[in-house]
Amino acid sequence: MQLVSSQKMFNGWQQRYRHQSEVNQCEMTFSVYVPFRVAQGHKVPVVYCLSGLTCSDENFSTKAGAQQYAAQLGLMLVMPDTSPRGEGVADDAAYDLGQGAGFYVNATAAPWAAHYRMYDYIVSELPALIEAHFQVTKERAIMGHSMGGHGALMIALRNTDRYSSVSAFAPIVNPMDVPWGQKAFAAYLGEDSKAWAQYDACHCVNHATKRIPILIDQGSADDFYPSQLQPEKFVTAAKVAGLPVRYNMRPEYDHSYYFIASFVESHLSFHAEHLGL
Amino acid sequence: MQLVSSQKMFNGWQQRYRHQSEVNQCEMTFSVYVPFRVAQGHKVPVVYCLSGLTCSDENFSTKAGAQQYAAQLGLMLVMPDTSPRGEGVADDAAYDLGQGAGFYVNATAAPWAAHYRMYDYIVSELPALIEAHFQVTKERAIMGHSMGGHGALMIALRNTDRYSSVSAFAPIVNPMDVPWGQKAFAAYLGEDSKAWAQYDACHCVNHATKRIPILIDQGSADDFYPSQLQPEKFVTAAKVAGLPVRYNMRPEYDHSYYFIASFVESHLSFHAEHLGL
Numbered sequence: 001m002q003l004v005s006s007q008k009m010f011n012g013w014q015q016r017y018r019h020q021s022e023v024n025q026c027e028m029t030f031s032v033y034v035p036f037r038v039a040q041g042h043k044v045p046v047v048y049c050l051s052g053l054t055c056s057d058e059n060f061s062t063k064a065g066a067q068q069y070a071a072q073l074g075l076m077l078v079m080p081d082t083s084p085r086g087e088g089v090a091d092d093a094a095y096d097l098g099q100g101a102g103f104y105v106n107a108t109a110a111p112w113a114a115h116y117r118m119y120d121y122i123v124s125e126l127p128a129l130i131e132a133h134f135q136v137t138k139e140r141a142i143m144g145h146s147m148g149g150h151g152a153l154m155i156a157l158r159n160t161d162r163y164s165s166v167s168a169f170a171p172i173v174n175p176m177d178v179p180w181g182q183k184a185f186a187a188y189l190g191e192d193s194k195a196w197a198q199y200d201a202c203h204c205v206n207h208a209t210k211r212i213p214i215l216i217d218q219g220s221a222d223d224f225y226p227s228q229l230q231p232e233k234f235v236t237a238a239k240v241a242g243l244p245v246r247y248n249m250r251p252e253y254d255h256s257y258y259f260i261a262s263f264v265e266s267h268l269s270f271h272a273e274h275l276g277l
Numbered sequence: 278m279q280l281v282s283s284q285k286m287f288n289g290w291q292q293r294y295r296h297q298s299e300v301n302q303c304e305m306t307f308s309v310y311v312p313f314r315v316a317q318g319h320k321v322p323v324v325y326c327l328s329g330l331t332c333s334d335e336n337f338s339t340k341a342g343a344q345q346y347a348a349q350l351g352l353m354l355v356m357p358d359t360s361p362r363g364e365g366v367a368d369d370a371a372y373d374l375g376q377g378a379g380f381y382v383n384a385t386a387a388p389w390a391a392h393y394r395m396y397d398y399i400v401s402e403l404p405a406l407i408e409a410h411f412q413v414t415k416e417r418a419i420m421g422h423s424m425g426g427h428g429a430l431m432i433a434l435r436n437t438d439r440y441s442s443v444s445a446f447a448p449i450v451n452p453m454d455v456p457w458g459q460k461a462f463a464a465y466l467g468e469d470s471k472a473w474a475q476y477d478a479c480h481c482v483n484h485a486t487k488r489i490p491i492l493i494d495q496g497s498a499d500d501f502y503p504s505q506l507q508p509e510k511f512v513t514a515a516k517v518a519g520l521p522v523r524y525n526m527r528p529e530y531d532h533s534y535y536f537i538a539s540f541v542e543s544h545l546s547f548h549a550e551h552l553g554l
Contacts, residue, residue, distance in 0.1 A: 008530045008536070
């Protein structure tokens with residue numbers, strides 16, 4: 001694991017690391033925010049922050065304004081990239097497929113299967129790396145935006161033993177049923193939609209083994225609402241499955257990081273509460 | 278004045294506007310943050326936020342994390358561009374001259390004199406526009422980063438009747454004596470350095486007509502400190518001139534927006550205090 005940069009922020013450290021990913025078979029870059037509490041000798045829990053289409057590890061880092069709350073609450077933030085990358089990695093000219101658009105699945109169809117294993121990367125490889133190299137506990141929460149909101153919900157629901165809570169801003173909740181998800185799943189998983197449901201949060205609610213707390217915020221002025229984003233569908237499915245969901249419709253907010261910045265404090269407080277901080 | 282975008286943020290509005298600038302003889306774009314207090318029917322004071330080399334109106338908007346404090350304090354933020362722009366506007370391949378590097382002067386030398394009148398733009402044209410179109414008072418403060426810190430200090434000291442307070446992150450304080458400033462001033466103002474001092478904050482301290490409150494933060498791990506940035510020189514000059522300066526050396530912080538975000542709350546609180554909020 002190679003340190004790319006380290007910058008002081010809110011008395012802690014904003015850092016980037018590069019490492020060889022075994023599951024993705026390429027070099028991956030991620031960002032972390034290490035709060036001051038670590039320098040004081042404490043182990044801290046981790047919140048994984050998954051970004052949306054076109055993003056790298058730097059969008060959430062530079063625009064969400066989350067670090068000040070992580071500093072106050074004593075949380076480490078981990079901001080992964082959204083796909084494998086590099087010259088040998090399959091790509092597509094469109095913004096919603098290929099590099100920058102991994103959709104947090106393990107691809108099974110050519111040419112994607114060789115590198116696109118973001119599900120295993122986020123669920124297993126990256127946490128193992130983080131927990132081996134940083135002063136963190138094994139307590140985790142996960143959150144995300146848009147495609148990253150899909151990733152966070154789907155991953156948390158399939159791994160309720162690994163996360164204390166999950167939250168999402170403007171998540172894709174039913175990828176099988178919207179253009180972004182249908183295009184990506186057909187490419188990564190093949191045309192047979194039977195393999196798709198395991199990666200669809202509206203289906204995953206039925207397989208949650210614990211009542212994991214869920215928080216969702218959606219802006220009413222979001223250009224992708226409701227064509228790509230139908231949080232209400234998820235809220236209904238989660239309630240039917242007996243899962244606790246707090247859902248906030250935010251009037252006039254859009255899909256941007258200005259929306260995220262406006263409410264990120266409430267998301268980190270929510271995770272801190274369920275992490276027992 | 279044409280509205281380019283309007284996005285809700287912290288219950289107020291982050292907006293971009295485009296307008297024809299008479300002093301710069303080109304189209305200019307600026308960003309504003311309008312706090313909720315305006316929607317409640319109040320007029321609010323304005324803090325002008327000047328950016329550094331290579332920046333547009335969007336760097337401070339997206340990365341500084343200032344809007345939440347502007348919302349809390351009831352301040353409007355105005356984030357101008359750092360130079361005239363466009364096809365007909367002189368430019369240079371270097372990052373530190375031409376478009377994105379106006380240095381807040383009125384250029385007198387060819388080929389710059391036709392458009393580069395950022396001093397007049399920031400001091401007069403833009404405030405007149407803001408005060409005609411928004412629910413603001415005529416109370417103003419000004420702040421900036423790096424080249425924008427130079428702009429803020431120099432402009433405030435020359436116009437103490439127009440600003441209640443001034444602050445800067447990692448400012449260029451003595452452009453006549455450092456490579457960035459010497460290169461820009463030689464280009465914009467001509468080789469004869471007699472015309473330079475009027476735009477050098479270390480000289481401007483001697484012409485301040487009021488004891489304007491000044492706040493400066495500098496990171497000790499800033500790559501440009503002290504080769505381009507010598508805040509201590511300014512602190513000494515200001516003290517000799519009888520001006521009140523609060524100076525904070527911030528150990529281990531660098532030149533980035535992560536540094537700005539860490540301390541922007543204290544800068545806006547400082548301005549709010551002197552604006553009587």
